[in-house]
Amino acid sequence: MMQTLADIGEDALIRRLVAGLKLDASVIAGPGDDCAVVLPPKQSERLLLKTDTVVEGVHFTTSTTPRLIGRKAMARVISDFAAMAATPHHALITLIAPPRTPVKRVLGIYGGLRAMAEEYGVNIVGGETSRGDQLIITVSMTGTAPAKDWVARNHAKAGDCLFVTGQLGGSIKRKHLHFHPRVQEAQWLVKHARITAMMDLSDGLGKDLPRLAASCGVGFHIKPEDLPLTRGCSIQQAVGDGEDYELLFAVSAKYSIGLLSDWSQAFPKLKLTRIGKLVADPQTRGIPSGGWEHFR
Numbered sequence: 001m002m003q004t005l006a007d008i009g010e011d012a013l014i015r016r017l018v019a020g021l022k023l024d025a026s027v028i029a030g031p032g033d034d035c036a037v038v039l040p041p042k043q044s045e046r047l048l049l050k051t052d053t054v055v056e057g058v059h060f061t062t063s064t065t066p067r068l069i070g071r072k073a074m075a076r077v078i079s080d081f082a083a084m085a086a087t088p089h090h091a092l093i094t095l096i097a098p099p100r101t102p103v104k105r106v107l108g109i110y111g112g113l114r115a116m117a118e119e120y121g122v123n124i125v126g127g128e129t130s131r132g133d134q135l136i137i138t139v140s141m142t143g144t145a146p147a148k149d150w151v152a153r154n155h156a157k158a159g160d161c162l163f164v165t166g167q168l169g170g171s172i173k174r175k176h177l178h179f180h181p182r183v184q185e186a187q188w189l190v191k192h193a194r195i196t197a198m199m200d201l202s203d204g205l206g207k208d209l210p211r212l213a214a215s216c217g218v219g220f221h222i223k224p225e226d227l228p229l230t231r232g233c234s235i236q237q238a239v240g241d242g243e244d245y246e247l248l249f250a251v252s253a254k255y256s257i258g259l260l261s262d263w264s265q266a267f268p269k270l271k272l273t274r275i276g277k278l279v280a281d282p283q284t285r286g287i288p289s290g291g292w293e294h295f296r
C-alpha cells in the first residue's frame with residue numbers, strides 16, 4: 001500500500017520535508033521554532049513582500065509531475081521579485097492537502113520547491129501544513145532591493161519604449177512548468193538602462209500590458225509583427241496565452257538606444273525585443289489597424 005499523509009501524521013511529515021534544508025547566514029532560527037528569525041535588510045535597502053498560491057485543478061492537474069508543481073509554486077513568486085528587480089531571500093510554505101495524498105507526492109512537490117529555492121538563493125525558513133479538500137500550495141516570500149534601484153509598475157511616461165524578454169505564447173505546452181524567473185536579467189536592466197516601469201508577464205501581454213499602461217496613466221501602441229513569437233505560435237497566442245513569466249518593461253527613448261546590442265552581449269541566449277511604445281492618450285490601447293480584440 002502507498003503511504004498517505006494520514007498514515008504518517010503531521011510531525012513525521014514535517015520532519016521529512018525540512019530534513020537537510022540549506023539555509024544561509026541570514027537565518028538565525030529556521031523551521032522548528034515558533035517563528036523564523038532572520039536578519040533585517042541593510043539600511044540602504046528596501047524590504048519586499050509577496051505571497052502566491054497554486055491550486056490543484058487551477059494551476060496544475062492531478063497528473064502534473066509533483067516536482068514540477070513545487071518548482072512552479074516557488075518560481076512564480078521569485079518571478080514577482082524579478083519584476084521589481086529585487087532579490088528574493090526568505091520563504092514560508094503553506095501546504096493544504098487531503099489526508100489520502102501519498103507522502104511520495106508531497107515529498108516530490110517539496111523537492112521541486114527546494115530545488116528552485118536553492119537555485120535562486122532563497123531560504124525556506126518555515127511553513128504550515130493542514131488537511132483540506134484539495135491540494136493547495138502557498139509560498140510567501142521576502143526580498144530586498146537597493147532603495148534607489150527597485151522598479152515600480154507606474155513610473156513610465158508617454159514616449160517610453162516597450163520591451164519584452166524571451167518569446168511569448170504556447171506556454172501551456174511546457175514553459176509554464178519550466179520557466180526561469182528573470183532575476184539576474186532584471187537586475188542587469190536597472191543598472192544598464194533607465195527602466196521606468198516593469199512587470200512579469202503572468203496573465204499574457206493582452207492583459208498585463210493594459211495594466212502597466214493604466215497604472216502609468218498612458219496608452220500604448222504595439223506592432224504585432226514585432227512580437228517575439230514562440231516557434232509555432234500565432235500572434236493571438238503570444239498575446240493571450242499567458243504564463244510566459246517574461247519581463248515587460250518601459251525604457252525612456254534615450255536609454256533604449258543601444259540597449260538591444262548591450263543586452264545581446266550580456267545575455268546572448270535570451271532574446272530581447274522592442275515591441276512598441278507608450279503614448280499619451282490612455283484610450284490608445286493596441287494596434288489601430290490590428291485585427292484582434294484582445295486589447296480592447
Ligand SMILES: [Mg+2]
Nearest residue numbers: 080083200202
Ligand atoms: Mg507579477
